[in-house]
Amino acid sequence: MIVEGRAVVIPGDDVDTDVMYPGQYLNIDDPDAMKPYLFEGYDPSLRDQLGEDTIIVTGHNFGIGSSREHVAQAMKAWGVRAVVGASFARIFRRNCVNLGLPVLESPDAAAAARRGSRIRIDTDTGEVDVDGQRYETAPIPPLVGELQAAGGLVPWTARRAEER
């Protein structure tokens, strides 16, 4: 699958999910209602850059801390198409995979991207183009590839539940 869009850069390493979506707004379970609080503890003005063609770009170890899926769900609700980062914390990466949000690891691609950079991702080969320059991304385990191809854990589980 080819995913194209424009970069919204979240600068810094070890950015946690608390600043991405503060705890006081966790009593919300509707993804659309989560949208106004995304980035609230980090830089609320980042929301102004979000659109239907957004590809989030992050530094190292992005998404540490809480398992709150509100971060990835709110990103999806805003129309975010993919996340490209230098590296990711375990649960945030899982949440993206599970929600069918392509999540790719490439320190070079992440370092090259600027606000508004044109990004093109081939999820089958794992290649990421940033403003025309091609970068390789870390290989993903076969199971994760399978989940990605299925569109995430929801359709994947639905199919397996039906088979049982």
Place this chain on the structure above:
Amino acid sequence: MVRCDVVMANDVSGPVAFRQMAKMGVDRVFDSSKVVMVADHFMPAKDARSAELQRRLKDWSDAQGVTFYGQGRGGIEHTLLCEEGWVVPGSVIAGGDSHTCTYGALGAFGSGLGSTDIAACLALGEFWQTVPATIQVEFTGEKRPFVTGKDLILAVLAEIGVGGGSRAVLEFVGDAAEALSVDERLAVSNMAVETGAETGIFPADDTTAEYLAGRTESPWQRERSDPDAAFARRLRIDLAQLPPLIALPHLPGNVVPVDEVVGTHVDQVYIGNCANGTITDLRQAAEMLGGRRVHRDCRAIVVPATQRIYREALREGLLDLFVEADVIVSTPTCGACFGGHMGVVGPGERAVATTNRNFKGRMGSTEAEVYLANAYVAAAAAVAGEIVAPAEVAP
């Protein structure tokens, strides 16, 4: 895929998981005897929306026939599930909360997961997992005064940082690990996730067996890494050299000895949470606060992690001692630890907490600071109104 022995979620992760499970087209859980729901985050309800979430958590639990721990009947999920006998060595627990790694204190594989993962666990009793590496942490020697399990895991964080445990499981071994009580092991395993690790496990031993006696009928086995196991990394931490530690804002890996920051003013002390709200922590705090008063420029909250701990503290006279010292005693709740309610901090304020995260805004305002330390250090700070070596305050 990994089979779950227990699937747990709370008033924050549960309702989001129920929506996802419905989208999976599954209307019954895989095994109602293996599912536990705990209302603990915004409990007691901070507002109408939180009350509604807790109502939905209970209604869903009742409809599915699964165990539900609600207001007045439970407490903070991780301490509670250990206490109630849901966790045995060698079991796999999928939890809709990142601190599910706490169950490693009892030799279980506790995996902290997001809500869609939990939805799949509720539906099919399985989660996907790649095989992690192992980092072995050996604790040796005898603890110095006022050093607790909290300092052991802070020492690990000081060594490997908030990313050092990525793609690995931490295994805690050594004579000093074996000498720890279950309460202190809970504190250690709890913050394994702060290193980025999948989980953090103590091999089960006699201490584990003693703790589990009378709590569970479930069979279990003693597991530990093979003698020829390959480790991605080995750390050795000598407790003879370890002073009380403290994590400075805004990362749990910013760890220094308490001595380096003495004299720092403190506005609020918070003793509680799934890491350090055990009866052991409350006793440690009481040692500092007995016959004393919280400094007039500081305020203090003690949050027993569960109803049982609350009651035990009541029986031992600890709650009376705290109230006498001008501390407020909260009902069990995740509360202000995650900035939810029940004692959040304001702009420009500084908290010392026995909790596990000090990210920006974690306990309320993004302009507040949170320092993480053990219950002796926190309680001593409450008395002094500033960070102080516990030995200075000790009777």
